[in-house]
Amino acid sequence: MLVEIGHFALVLALSMSFVQGTLPIIGAHYNKQSWMALARPTALLQLMLILISFVALTIAFLGSDFSLKIVVNNSHTLKPLLYKISGVWGNHEGSMLLWVLILAIYGGAIATWGKNLRPALRARVLSIQGLLGFGFMLFILFTSNPFDRISPAPINGQDLNPLLQDPGLAFHPPLLYLGYVGLSTTFSFAVAALIEGKVDPVWARWVRPWALVAWGFLTSGIVLGSWWAYYELGWGGWWFWDPVENASFMPWLAATALLHSAIVLEKRDTLKSWTVFLAIIAFALSILGTFIVRSGVITSVHAFASDPGRGVFILALLVITIGTAFVLFGWRAPLLKGSNLFQPISREGGLLINNFLLTVASASILLGTLYPLFIDVLELGKISVGAPYFNAVFVPLMTPMILIMGLAPFMTWKRADILVGMSKLKIAGILSILVFIGVWFIKDKATVLASFGIGVSAWLFLATLSELKNRINLFGIPFKESINKLLRQPRGSWGMTLAHSGLAIAVAGMTASSAWKVESIQNMNTGNSINVAGYEFKLEDVRQVRGPNYLATRGIFAVSKHNSNKIIMKPEKRIYAVSQQPTTEAAIEPTLLGDLYIVIGDKNKDGSYITRIYFNPLVPWMWFGAILMVLGSIVSLTDRRYRIGAPSSRKMLRQSTSDPVESINT
Amino acid sequence: MKPVYFLPAIGFVIVVIYLVKGLELAQERAPSFIPSVLINTPVTNFNLDAISGQQRGLSYSDLIGKVSIVNVFASWCEACKFEHKMLMRIKTNGRIPIYGINWKEKDRSSGPAWLRRYGNPYRLIGDDPNSVGAIAFGVTKAPESFVIDRKGFIRLKRTGPITPEYWENKMLPTIERLINQ
Amino acid sequence: MKPKNKRLSLIVATMTALAASVALILVAFEDNVVFFYSPSDLLKKRPGPTQKLRIGGLVKKDSIKREPGVTEVSFEVTDLNNSVPVVFNGILPDLFREEQGVVAEGRYREQLFYATQILAKHDEQYMPPEVAESLKKSGKWKGPVELEK
Known part of the structure; x- marks a missing residue:
């Protein structure tokens, strides 16, 4: 019964989205208030209906209703509660339902918080959201219906892939979708603006918080996925440049560029068509990512249950939405003329260069990801493009970007004196060069490049702090006044400081863990010990343990450094009962300077075990930096300027030109 | 109108063309798309022992002279449990015999235990711990079912459980056609 | 200006x-860019010892060998026509099994493939498309059990 309600609610939501997608936008064209007014109630109603549908499916999973095909294929009565819930989106059909639910949530959010949007713009934006929902719901109902029954109902299900039975991965898809789908809002704003032929600072002010929300979720989703790969796959790495990872990273780069170009648009009323272009591209890359992951067009070790049949529909959605948007862009974008010129050396200039670098980086990843496909289609052979390509392209592009990131906040809008900015950064510059040289000398095995990477991250961190110091005029005015100034800083500025310093810390972690990883593979009997990176690892015991739905071989390691206190680490190799699939559970012990990481492998004929022990330097820094970045987006979002109504653009412009050191406010 | 603003649209079209081509390739290569080489070829000679508790096993000669279904099952296969009710329905229907191949049981008693618990839809069952029968039919995974004609040719192959829809729309029509030939 | x-x-x-x-x-x-070869391609084209490449096929039955006391493992990758011996030092992926599809990356020197990385998918019922392709080309694909002949 409940399943029928869920199914029916989804059909109703489809028709509701059709009304939402057509009447308000037509009303906006003919200036019919009553039609435009339909946008908000339909958006909210659609949200409610999809929510009912989603809850119904969740209850079916919780109650192990094996008359549903999706439950049979992805659940099992033995499964722990958390994974019964995450089973809802741990498969294609359910994850598409989650996708439209999130789409509707964003639509509902615009309807709720968009009260002071211009009515015509709001009607158009919500209509475009409605059309997107309509397309995806058609897709679900026709090709991937989660409410398909199976008859006769089997006694038990097939269980979720054990690799997915993990708390990190349980929340990875929802966060990632909140990010991907969040970019639909900026897309809708961009298309609405193209239809109106008008983009102004007020529009940018409206777009920024949505871009920020999407960016924050996308960042946390990507990091969670990377963290999962780090501890679950047992390869000691955290990023593999796999097509599935690239699929989420490309929209992130585009969203980062969008976030910053929207600032320029808001403050300086320029870079209009560029910002609109980025908004379209960011969402296009999100859909493209979904296509890559689900169609099986590109080989990936990480992709689950890909199916070319579904690919056809996603590709059709991609062509219709993004194709329309690009044609509209070609036709209408020439109308969007910026009103303010700027010198190449200025804050706009700095932001534009970084925008350029981010876009090129994103394009190079797209090219690397699709290149095997191009070659294959042209019948030139079968190739793969791996990490070496991406590192070779990405690092040279990001290095100047980070250097400029430190400098740009010191530059004034419109026209800046680069020497003035540099002079304020003298100390930061000298210190980071010292860090570079210091690391190079102290660390044995240190390469110039890796040491330089650490120097670059130090530069960004110190420059960001200098910017904060400069803003509160520390040591220039009495200390107490500085503190007062510090407390009165707008939340947006805090957001920038957090996000930029977070990136600096993360970059240090990425560099160090790639360059100075220590790895040791050996056979160990119980009682054996081995020295890795100054720590002594002793295999004390190997036990067989039983989990709720798996059996595990658990190694007990005692780890100590210079006879200090022992730490016990317990890596496992599990075999899941239903699917007989093995998984690796690495044991990880974070320390300030790096992670101790142990994987236990197969048993040899002589009774010993293969073990793999890593010291992964500064990996905890990476997670910490990422948390700071997400925190930055949250703090920025609470900035009161987003909550009050949109101010007149002229007043704002005057403010920004008279206050050259006002921050970038991410 | 400025052509430069249409560059994104043009780039997009190029990418889409490749994606469409790639999708076609992916469709051709999807594992389910690998054509079963054994369709419309005769079953090779095989002879399987009986599972415990049964009188006779299954051999090639049992299949000759009538249209039949050969079903590969195992107690370790979850989807087989689900398919089982459908097999019982086909048995009650009585138009066509089902022969079973009990594939790769780790424990030789689990096959018979399974039949005691859920019922036996098979006329004859062959025990196939070493994949001898599975090779004769080109089995890739369980459950898998084959429709065999009077001369011992494989005419239809189903990978995965026989669903009521598949039975109605594909299997039954094929069987009726073969019977009426 | x-x-x-x-x-x-x-x-x-x-x-x-x-x-x-x-x-x-x-x-x-x-x-x-790393080129992909099937075992037959590899024997035919003989790439240089420094060229990085990927090979794919099935892990041949009973070919996985591990000497006691060393972590190195060797096995053969086959497309059912030809097979190539592979050596690898490290822990194999969880889903590495005999008769299952596998992709190895590394270099080919003196009739031996030195793998630096072994890829097997997270999904059990998986056949890397390249592997399926090379098996289809060899004309012998009937599924993994075919190997037991």
Whole structure:
């Protein structure tokens, strides 16, 4: 019964989205208030209906209703509660339902918080959201219906892939979708603006918080996925440049560029068509990512249950939405003329260069990801493009970007004196060069490049702090006044400081863990010990343990450094009962300077075990930096300027030109 | 109108063309798309022992002279449990015999235990711990079912459980056609 | 600078930057694209000992060998026509099994493939498309059990 309600609610939501997608936008064209007014109630109603549908499916999973095909294929009565819930989106059909639910949530959010949007713009934006929902719901109902029954109902299900039975991965898809789908809002704003032929600072002010929300979720989703790969796959790495990872990273780069170009648009009323272009591209890359992951067009070790049949529909959605948007862009974008010129050396200039670098980086990843496909289609052979390509392209592009990131906040809008900015950064510059040289000398095995990477991250961190110091005029005015100034800083500025310093810390972690990883593979009997990176690892015991739905071989390691206190680490190799699939559970012990990481492998004929022990330097820094970045987006979002109504653009412009050191406010 | 603003649209079209081509390739290569080489070829000679508790096993000669279904099952296969009710329905229907191949049981008693618990839809069952029968039919995974004609040719192959829809729309029509030939 | 000159220099700067990025990407492709071979291709084409490449096929039954006391493992990758011996030092992926599809990356020297990385998918019922392709080409694909002959 409940399943029928869920199914029916989804059909109703489809028709509701059709009304939402057509009447308000037509009303906006003919200036019919009553039609435009339909946008908000339909958006909210659609949200409610999809929510009912989603809850119904969740209850079916919780109650192990094996008359549903999706439950049979992805659940099992033995499964722990958390994974019964995450089973809802741990498969294609359910994850598409989650996708439209999130789409509707964003639509509902615009309807709720968009009260002071211009009515015509709001009607158009919500209509475009409605059309997107309509397309995806058609897709679900026709090709991937989660409410398909199976008859006769089997006694038990097939269980979720054990690799997915993990708390990190349980929340990875929802966060990632909140990010991907969040970019639909900026897309809708961009298309609405193209239809109106008008983009102004007020529009940018409206777009920024949505871009920020999407960016924050996308960042946390990507990091969670990377963290999962780090501890679950047992390869000691955290990023593999796999097509599935690239699929989420490309929209992130585009969203980062969008976030910053929207600032320029808001403050300086320029870079209009560029910002609109980025908004379209960011969402296009999100859909493209979904296509890559689900169609099986590109080989990936990480992709689950890909199916070319579904690919056809996603590709059709991609062509219709993004194709329309690009044609509209070609036709209408020439109308969007910026009103303010700027010198190449200025804050706009700095932001534009970084925008350029981010876009090129994103394009190079797209090219690397699709290149095997191009070659294959042209019948030139079968190739793969791996990490070496991406590192070779990405690092040279990001290095100047980070250097400029430190400098740009010191530059004034419109026209800046680069020497003035540099002079304020003298100390930061000298210190980071010292860090570079210091690391190079102290660390044995240190390469110039890796040491330089650490120097670059130090530069960004110190420059960001200098910017904060400069803003509160520390040591220039009495200390107490500085503190007062510090407390009165707008939340947006805090957001920038957090996000930029977070990136600096993360970059240090990425560099160090790639360059100075220590790895040791050996056979160990119980009682054996081995020295890795100054720590002594002793295999004390190997036990067989039983989990709720798996059996595990658990190694007990005692780890100590210079006879200090022992730490016990317990890596496992599990075999899941239903699917007989093995998984690796690495044991990880974070320390300030790096992670101790142990994987236990197969048993040899002589009774010993293969073990793999890593010291992964500064990996905890990476997670910490990422948390700071997400925190930055949250703090920025609470900035009161987003909550009050949109101010007149002229007043704002005057403010920004008279206050050259006002921050970038991410 | 400025052509430069249409560059994104043009780039997009190029990418889409490749994606469409790639999708076609992916469709051709999807594992389910690998054509079963054994369709419309005769079953090779095989002879399987009986599972415990049964009188006779299954051999090639049992299949000759009538249209039949050969079903590969195992107690370790979850989807087989689900398919089982459908097999019982086909048995009650009585138009066509089902022969079973009990594939790769780790424990030789689990096959018979399974039949005691859920019922036996098979006329004859062959025990196939070493994949001898599975090779004769080109089995890739369980459950898998084959429709065999009077001369011992494989005419239809189903990978995965026989669903009521598949039975109605594909299997039954094929069987009726073969019977009426 | 006059506005016209300024515009020109801006265009030149943009073009230079674009050209530089394209050059960067092309050079990176040149050095880092890895070709895929089936075992038969490998024996036919004989790539140089320094060229990085990937091979794919099925892990041959009973070919996985591990000497006691060393972590090195050796096995054979086959497309059912030809097979190539592979050595690898490390822990194999969880889903590495006999008769299952596998992709190995590494270099081919003196009749031996030295793998630096072994890829097997997270999904059990998986056949890497390249592997399926090379099996289809060998004309012997009937499924994994075929190997037991």
